[in-house]
Amino acid sequence: MASESATQQAEKRKNQGMNGNLSIGRFGGVEVRLNWSLLAVVALIVWSLADGVFPSQNPGLSDNTYLGMAVVASLLFLASILLHELGHSWVARREGIEVDSITLWLFGGVAQLKGRFRSPGAEFRVAVSGPLISIGLGVLFMLIAVAGPPTEVDGVAAWLGYINLILAVFNLLPASPLDGGRVLHAALWRAKRDYAWATRVASEIGQGFGYLFIALGLAMFVFQGSFSRAWLAFIGWFLLQGARAEARYVATEQALSGLRVRDLMVRHPVTVNADSTIGRFMDDVAGSHRFTTYPVLEGDRPVGLLAFASVAAVPRSDWDTRRVRETMIPLEEVTLLTEDETAVDALEELSAPTGNRGLVVDDGNLAGLLSITDIARALEVGRSPARGPSPRPT
Numbered sequence: 162m163a164s165e166s167a168t169q170q171a172e173k174r175k176n177q178g179m180n181g182n183l184s185i186g187r188f189g190g191v192e193v194r195l196n197w198s199l200l201a202v203v204a205l206i207v208w209s210l211a212d213g214v215f216p217s218q219n220p221g222l223s224d225n226t227y228l229g230m231a232v233v234a235s236l237l238f239l240a241s242i243l244l245h246e247l248g249h250s251w252v253a254r255r256e257g258i259e260v261d262s263i264t265l266w267l268f269g270g271v272a273q274l275k276g277r278f279r280s281p282g283a284e285f286r287v288a289v290s291g292p293l294i295s296i297g298l299g300v301l302f303m304l305i306a307v308a309g310p311p312t313e314v315d316g317v318a319a320w321l322g323y324i325n326l327i328l329a330v331f332n333l334l335p336a337s338p339l340d341g342g343r344v345l346h347a348a349l350w351r352a353k354r355d356y357a358w359a360t361r362v363a364s365e366i367g368q369g370f371g372y373l374f375i376a377l378g379l380a381m382f383v384f385q386g387s388f389s390r391a392w393l394a395f396i397g398w399f400l401l402q403g404a405r406a407e408a409r410y411v412a413t414e415q416a417l418s419g420l421r422v423r424d425l426m427v428r429h430p431v432t433v434n435a436d437s438t439i440g441r442f443m444d445d446v447a448g449s450h451r452f453t454t455y456p457v458l459e460g461d462r463p464v465g466l467l468a469f470a471s472v473a474a475v476p477r478s479d480w481d482t483r484r485v486r487e488t489m490i491p492l493e494e495v496t497l498l499t500e501d502e503t504a505v506d507a508l509e510e511l512s513a514p515t516g517n518r519g520l521v522v523d524d525g526n527l528a529g530l531l532s533i534t535d536i537a538r539a540l541e542v543g544r545s546p547a548r549g550p551s552p553r554p555t
């Protein structure tokens with residue numbers, strides 16, 4: 162179906178290169194991406210291992226050996242984070258949650274899950290699966306180190322054992338959006354049977370941890386002059402942002418609950434023919450209906466979006482020769498929505514930098530037009546707190 166292939170194209174484009182993420186392939190059906198920030202982290206880890214950790218723990222080896230050990234250790238560390246995230250994703254799948262992708266970045270990994278947990282139990286199982294894998298890996302590497310292998314292997318295995326256990330402990334802090342915060346959320350949800358309340362409380366505790374980490378990081382920096390502890394402040398900032406976003410997301414989700422694209426879209430938008438000239442468009446369409454965007458049709462198939470702003474940029478002398486097709490945003494670059502999609506999902510898609518309005522397409526035919534302002538209007542009408550649309554950060 163045309164609509165499907167167009168949607169897939171849009172999906173593909175989204176996966177490539179956005180936000181500096183590089184797709185490295187699929188593992189067990191989940192797309193894995195690397196964020197550029199990871200390069201800096203890997204370089205930092207290699208440097209601190211080769212220059213400090215390995216020479217002091219396993220003395221007597223050559224500099225090149227330390228460097229080789231450091232490279233192997235940091236690659237296996239990345240693989241460990243990946244396995245942690247894949248653990249979340251695979252369990253999420255089993256619980257009926259769609260997994261978009263996994264992005265590895267500065268502070269580990271983020272598995273993008275779509276949809277809601279069916280029960281507190283499901284949320285709990287998904288949340289603990291990652292740390293359980295980290296603990297398993299930590300124990301495995303520790304056992305390898307204890308078995309008395311050659312000193313090169315011993316150094317790498319001991320560090321990997323240690324770092325995986327640290328990773329598990331850190332992630333189990335009850336600080337939303339960390340895994341432990343989700344465990345806490347699941348427990349609160351089960352206790353009171355109120356999802357939104359659980360999210361508010363978990364988010365407040367998460368923000369508390371965020372402030373605490375920032376304060377600790379800054380204190381260590383100020384009183385000990387320790388740059389190496391300043392990363393605590395960065396983690397705190399990350400927690401703070403994540404916890405706030407989660408609370409906002411739930412507020413938005415509540416305000417839009419039950420609404421679908423079909424409830425908010427403009428049903429019979431004024432359309433333009435791809436082959437008509439800009440002059441014709443100005444005379445026939447723009448003169449009587451002044452909108453900011455017009456769906457462009459070829460026959461009755463949508464092929465793009467015409468923004469009035471780009472028409473205005475065409476010099477008047479070109480109006481009779483330039484066609485709508487050459488001026489429009491082609492379909493591959495337009496956000497495509499379906500009538501059945503929830504308003505929350507649509508909001509997320511329309512918040513992408515590629516455009517704040519999308520075509521609603523049904524079986525390849527134009528069904529309507531939806532802009533982020535249409536959704537914002539619904540948010541204002543609803544009894545939501547007085548704030549604009551605030552999508553979950555991705």
Ligand SMILES: [Zn+2]
Binds near residue numbers: 246291332
């Ligand atoms: Zn995790």
